[in-house]
Amino acid sequence: MCTGKCSKFIGICLYPLALLSIICNIFLFFPDFQTIYSKEEAEGLYRLTDEIKYMGGVVGGGILVLIPAIHIHSTGRQGCCSNRCGMFLSIIFAAVGLAGALYSGIIAVFGLIRGPVCMLENDTWSRPFLNSTESYLGNTDIWETCEEPENIVVFNIGLFSALLVAACLELLLCGFQVLNGLFGCICGTCNHKEAGLF
Numbered sequence: 001m002c003t004g005k006c007s008k009f010i011g012i013c014l015y016p017l018a019l020l021s022i023i024c025n026i027f028l029f030f031p032d033f034q035t036i037y038s039k040e041e042a043e044g045l046y047r048l049t050d051e052i053k054y055m056g057g058v059v060g061g062g063i064l065v066l067i068p069a070i071h072i073h074s075t076g077r078q079g080c081c082s083n084r085c086g087m088f089l090s091i092i093f094a095a096v097g098l099a100g101a102l103y104s105g106i107i108a109v110f111g112l113i114r115g116p117v118c119m120l121e122n123d124t125w126s127r128p129f130l131n132s133t134e135s136y137l138g139n140t141d142i143w144e145t146c147e148e149p150e151n152i153v154v155f156n157i158g159l160f161s162a163l164l165v166a167a168c169l170e171l172l173l174c175g176f177q178v179l180n181g182l183f184g185c186i187c188g189t190c191n192h193k194e195a196g197l198f
Contacts (some may be wrong), residue, residue, distance in 0.1 A: 003087060003180050003181075003183050003184030003187070004076045004184065005076055005077065005095070005134045006076070006180045007072050007073070007074025007075040007076040007087070007090060007177065007180060007181070007184070008140075009074055009076070010069075010072055010073075010173050010177045010180065011069045011070070011072040011073025011074070011075075011076060012073060012124060012178075013126055013169075013173055014065055014068070014069035014072065014073075014170060014173055014174075015066070015069055015073075015095070017061070017065065017067040017170050018061060018062050018063075018064075018066040018170070019062075020061075020162065020166045021039070021056075021057040021058070021060070021061030021062045021065070021104055021163055021166045021167070021170075022057055022058050022061075022062035022063075023057075024030070024057050024060070024159045024160075024162045024163045024166070024190050025052070025055060025056065025057025025061075025062070025163065026057075027059045027159055028048075028049075028052040028057070028111075028156070028159050028160075029048065029052060029117070031047075031048070031149040031152050031155055031156075032149035032150050032151065032152065032155065034149065036049075037149060039085045044124050045123060045125070046116060046117060046126070047117060048112065048117060049111060049115075049116055049117050049156070051107050051108075051110050051111035051114070051160075052111070052192075056096065056103055056104040056106070056107025056108060056111075056163065056167075057104055057108075057163050057166075058106075058107075059100070059103070060099075060100040060101065060102075060103035060104035060105075060107065060167070061100060061101055061103075061104030061105075061166055061167050061170060062100075062104075063100070064096055064097060064099060064100025064101075064103070065097045065101055065104075065170050065174070067093070067096070068090075068093035068094055068096050068097035068100075068174065069097070071086075071089060071090060071093045072090050072093060072094060072097075072177055075087055075089075075181075075184070077160060084121045084184065084185050087180075087181045087184030087185045087186045088181065089178075090177060090180075090181040090184070091178050091181035091182060091185065094174045094175075094177035094178045094181060095174075095178060096101070097173075097174035098171060098174040098175060098178070100170070101167045101170035101171045102167070102171065104152060104166070104167040104170070105163075105164055105167030105168060105171065107163075108160045108161075109164060110163040110165040111156065111160040111163075112137065112156075112157065112160045112161065112164065113158070113195075114127060114129070114130050115127055115128070115129030115130060115132075115136055115153070116129075116146065116152045116153055116155070116156040117152075118145075118146030118147065118148060118149065118152045119145075119147050119148040119149075119176075120146070120147065121145075121147060127181060128145045128146065129142070129145075136153070137157065141192060147157070161182060
C-alpha cells in the first residue's frame with residue numbers, strides 16, 4: 001500500500017474514534033442519563049468525578065485527534081497536501097494526535113482506577129473505592145455501596161473503558177502515521193502527479 005493511500009485510511013479511521021471520545025466524555029457529565037447531577041455540581045456540590053471535568057475525551061481524544069485526522073486524511077488525496085511536504089506536516093499532526101490520545105487514555109485510566117462519585121448509605125457523596133484495599137473493578141459485590149445515581153459504577157466503567165479503547169486505537173493509528181509520514185517524506189506519496197519536494 002502506498003503512503004498516500006495509507007494516510008487516507010488512517011485519517012478515515014480516526015474520525016469515528018474522535019467522535020466516540022467526544023460522545024463518551026459528554027455522556028459522563030450526565031450520570032444515569034439525568035441532568036440533575038451536573039446542575040448540582042455547577043451549584044458547588046460534589047457529584048461528578050474530577051476526571052470527567054478534565055475533558056480527556058473532548059479535548060484529548062476528540063479535538064486533538066480530529067484536527068490531525070483532517071490533515072492526515074487530506075495527505076492521501078490528490079492535491080495540495082499529497083506531496084512530501086504534506087507528509088512531513090502529517091508527522092507533526094500525528095504527534096499532536098499522539099499527545100491528545102495519550103492525555104485521553106491517562107484520564108480514562110485514572111477514572112477507572114479511582115471510581116465514581118456516588119451517594120452512600122449515610123447520604124454523603126464521595127468516592128468510596130478511592131482508598132479501597134481491593135479493586136472494585138473485579139468485585140461486583142461492593143458496587144452496591146453506591147446508592148445514587150443508579151448503576152453509576154457500570155455507567156462509569158463502560159464509558160471510561162470506551163474512552164480507553166478509543167485512546168489506545170488512536171495511539172496506534174497516530175503512531176503508525178508518524179512512521180508512514182516519515183516514509184512518505186523520504187520516498188514520496190506514490191501519487192503519479194506528486195507536486196515536488198516542497
